[in-house]
Amino acid sequence: MSGKQGCKMTAFKLKMSKALGLPSRSSVAETPRAETPPAPTGKSAPGGNLSTERPPSIEGIIDDVLEARTVEQHFFRPSMLFGCKRANVFHYTRVPHHPQRQNPRMLRILDNGTAIHSVLQGYLADHPDWWFAPESRILVKVQGATIRGSCDGVLIRREDGYRVGVEIKSISHDQFIKLTKPKPEHVFQAGLYCRLQKLPWIVIIYWDKNTQHLKEYVVRYNPQQWEDVKERVKELYGYVQSGELPEYDASTCDTTFCATVDYCRSKGAPV
Numbered sequence: 001m002s003g004k005q006g007c008k009m010t011a012f013k014l015k016m017s018k019a020l021g022l023p024s025r026s027s028v029a030e031t032p033r034a035e036t037p038p039a040p041t042g043k044s045a046p047g048g049n050l051s052t053e054r055p056p057s058i059e060g061i062i063d064d065v066l067e068a069r070t071v072e073q074h075f076f077r078p079s080m081l082f083g084c085k086r087a088n089v090f091h092y093t094r095v096p097h098h099p100q101r102q103n104p105r106m107l108r109i110l111d112n113g114t115a116i117h118s119v120l121q122g123y124l125a126d127h128p129d130w131w132f133a134p135e136s137r138i139l140v141k142v143q144g145a146t147i148r149g150s151c152d153g154v155l156i157r158r159e160d161g162y163r164v165g166v167e168i169k170s171i172s173h174d175q176f177i178k179l180t181k182p183k184p185e186h187v188f189q190a191g192l193y194c195r196l197q198k199l200p201w202i203v204i205i206y207w208d209k210n211t212q213h214l215k216e217y218v219v220r221y222n223p224q225q226w227e228d229v230k231e232r233v234k235e236l237y238g239y240v241q242s243g244e245l246p247e248y249d250a251s252t253c254d255t256t257f258c259a260t261v262d263y264c265r266s267k268g269a270p271v
């Protein structure tokens with residue numbers, strides 16, 4: 001790369017850092033954007049007022065991503081946020097994990113779920129009238145805590161840019177037939193993605209792992225629910241900052257896929 005190109009790249013990276021609310025290079029990895037309210041969507045022309053802005057350097061973006069990966073990150077995952085409080089605190093503080101506790105059958109169940117996501121995402125990517133952006137990442141600060149995760153995808157109508165989020169859940173037949181509405185923890189997760197992805201709507205789609213039937217539920221962004229999300233994050237992050245642990249709660253404890261069960265037991269949980 002020539003000196004001039006190098007200068008351009010440096011200027012670009014500074015611009016990217018500013019746009020993302022990132023600090024200087026030395027501490028770039030652990031600095032997500034501040035959360036912002038959802039932007040209105042509508043019938044604006046594709047690209048709208050941004051159509052005259054030249055594209056960024058793709059290499060510069062890749063550089064940013066690879067550099068961020070070199071730093072250990074502490075964060076809450078949206079998919080865990082409304083489950084076991086202890087598991088959230090353990091995840092954020094990166095206590096020892098024991099994935100080897102997962103037996104081969106459990107690992108097959110996890111891989112099956114991943115495969116179902118891929119199949120559904122493949123279907124959605126094939127529609128001629130919609131673009132599909134899979135695994136749409138969020139990395140933001142909420143109440144001082146870092147939230148990192150991925151919505152399973154965002155569908156964007158080619159004609160006018162209308163957007164809707166998609167969250168995929170693969171569940172057992174027993175759970176599927178009982179579903180008359182989305183599970184509360186999934187609604188909270190969807191609401192969080194709505195807010196942070198600036199989506200007015202998100203559809204939760206359930207896949208019956210036994211019969212391959214589907215059920216779908218629409219979730220609309222709800223400002224009050226966002227307040228609940230913030231309260232939850234504040235509470236959990238309070239534990240992280242104080243070094244205290246939430247009380248063991250049998251009603252939210254599910255050791256089936258818990259990777260910190262040994263550590264939790266060592267901290268007094270009767271599991």
Ligand code: SF4
Pocket residue numbers: 084085086087090248249252253254255258259260261264265269271
């Ligand atoms: S063992 Fe139960 S209580 Fe402990 S972190 Fe895992 S799910 Fe939570």
